[in-house]
Amino acid sequence: MPGPGRRQHGGFKPQNTGKTLGRLIKYLSCYRLQLITAAIFILISAAANVVGIYFLKPIINNYIVPFIGQKNPDLSGFIKMVMLLCLVYLTGVSGTYIYNRIMLNISTGTLKKLRVDMFTHMQSLPIKFFDTHTHGELMSRFTNDIDTLREMLSHGIPNLFQSSITVTGVFLMMLILSPLLTILVIFMLFLMFLTVRKIGGKSAMYFKKQQEEIGKVNGYIEEMIEGQKVVKVFNHENTVKERFEELNEQLRQASTSAHTFAGILMPIMGNLSYVQYAITAAAGAVMAVNGLIDLGTIGSFLQYTRSFSQPITQISQQMNSILNALAGAERIFQLLDTEPESDNGYVELVYASKDENGNIKESDTPTGIWAWKHPHSDGTVTYTELNGDVRFEDVTFGYEENKTVLKGISLYAKPGQKIAFVGSTGAGKTTITNLINRFYDVPDGKIRYDGININKIKKADLRRSLAMVLQDTHLFTGTVMDNIRYGRLDATDEECIEAAKLANAHSFIKHLPQGYNTIIHADGSNLSQGQKQLLAIARAAVANPPVLILDEATSSIDTRTEALIEKGMDTLMEGRTVFVIAHRLSTVRNANAIMVLENGEIIERGTHDDLIALKGKYYQLYTGMLELS
Template structure:
């Protein structure tokens, strides 16, 4: 709308100038009259141009509102319990049993995926971009349903339970920290609303966040702004880890939680995450392979398939796909330094 109105305004201006110029040469009007008409043309076009801008805003607002109302109109995901048999012999914390999955029909991503995770194990999932690492986590949390096979927790298929019940047993630390407008205390307590003040402080201490919080002018009552930009990225990440400590879940999922911080802060966060993972089953999705060297089992994925499994020493000794990935990060650093 705006470019069209602007074009009409300019054409109108040129038309008045040309016709006025011809009439001035013929002595029909004075030059002052033509100048007055040009000013009138500008004055007349200004409100029309503003109306065109307003129309653009209204159109954008309507388009945004349509998307919002589409979400509101989506039906709730009612729980329909599955009737999958309980495998009593399966003592694993988590079992992926011949799982197949695809986002798009006829474009298979995960094929016959098998993984046994024992209670208390730290499982690292690594691989190139698009290998299916995050998809495995999405399936575990039932953001998507498997096309074939089964995912079991302690022998029971997760489709037998409501999604809310499955997710209460897990906690997640993402690459991007999610904090809300409010006090630091409230942001940590979001992990468990029934927690006491002492429990919140203990969780902050466990996450190595208590020290920097007490150094802030208002301590735990410090108000975080909308994007929590009044504290650093590393501090935001420590608060999300403190929240997970407070939630005290059975299973922890760490999705590249240290990729956007400096080395010193990374060590603090890594120490907090190692303490968090003690005596809990944990899944770590990582691109920086140096952060998962102490994992009990490293699952190497490529194109939706497990290509290698083992700990760091075993996989490096194989000198295969994992070793190539691990060595490639140092080659990249060497190239950058030169």
């Protein structure tokens, strides 16, 4: 089997061809004029082909045949005809060039729009969507699926259209030239079709087998590359080689069979079409001898038979690639149809000022004070100062239905307080923070922020009032400075450096080759895990929010550095409500309240001294009687 996230081409059939096609047409509808123009030029190109062949008849009948045996034939009419023929074909070539250009425009434009739509839509999707779709799966919509669509729009559809017109035109012309010979040709084509199907059918079977074998070989190679170290450690090199030899041999056999049939198909087709050509020519000759047909007609008819079978093969080939592309389009539309993250919030965060009586008024310019602007159904608007008071009331939550992760969590954090969560891996610590910033939603009224139900707060405004240092840090391609500034885009260089100093990141940044201008690439592969965490802390410091969430923010930082940044962290936490999840209990010692989580429940709570006196789980953790994750 091929590795996960890998997809074999051709194995997917669209589920709802009509609907997908309809939606694609909607995407193309802004190119209506261009499409019509392209269609006209396709028509011109196909017609030139059909008409050009017809020219053979008058050229042979009116000039070549009468000229036979003549000493000084008058070539002027003949030359005129040949020039005209050239003109027809030139028109055809121009038509082909123009429609290809137009289709290129249409396809690249449509694909650009689809990519923009997909990317934009992806930004609006809830975290839950990314939990349930692998990166490989999402990436393939932007790469494979878009590629097959490009192929279909720029080649598949115009070819199909042109081939259909050509086949129809050629068929009509053949009928006009000689109905009798046409019947003969159709009959022979039918025989050819049967032969091809017999051979082709077998071939398809072997090709499928070959695909399977390729998948097995590739999967095996991938697995062995990934597991290289394990293979070496346990001395399995020889067994691995033997197994590969086996799979490789099966692939060789399947390939041989597949290509034996595919290999004979083309020459057989070629030979058969010559046989058909010869038979048609002979039949035409017999008719000519009996005065049923003239030489010019035979000439152009024979030429028509040659351009009859080719577009038929084209059509069948294009159909396959179009079906493939529609399957891709369907997956693209599926992504576009995914329900975006819903946000019914209407409470906004605004600049505010306070008068001497403590009344809060909205302000247009930054004042250093923020307020929640809360419009009510009766038309009044109230303002509440942003303080960072967070309360949970009996919150029960699960990522999946009927699997609760948090059970009846109640807690409060008053402005400026530091609340710590400790507990083993999987206890639900990260989940609590995921709820505060509404990565996932809980039922109404369960979580309040400055007294406001967080479901009423606009997500963007809610998240603006919080800064998080996530458990897995992520850095973007760009300079160190850019990455710190990600916390607040209008921060000056000085503010960013100040934040880096606070997080104790300044000293290592100084030693980077270009200091703050060092480019970070591929998610910070040129930095250590701990250095990345320091940058993430600096990023949160720049954001300067009233509420700070630190999820194991210092887990990869050595104890010595942690001790160094402790002072910076204390400054960072000053005056803010902080939720801190910590790996090392030394970090949480001075918290206002420590919550010990176990299986989604708070089993102990209190200050460090309270909990030590309690001699419960925290005491065990603290004194090292229990391992902490």
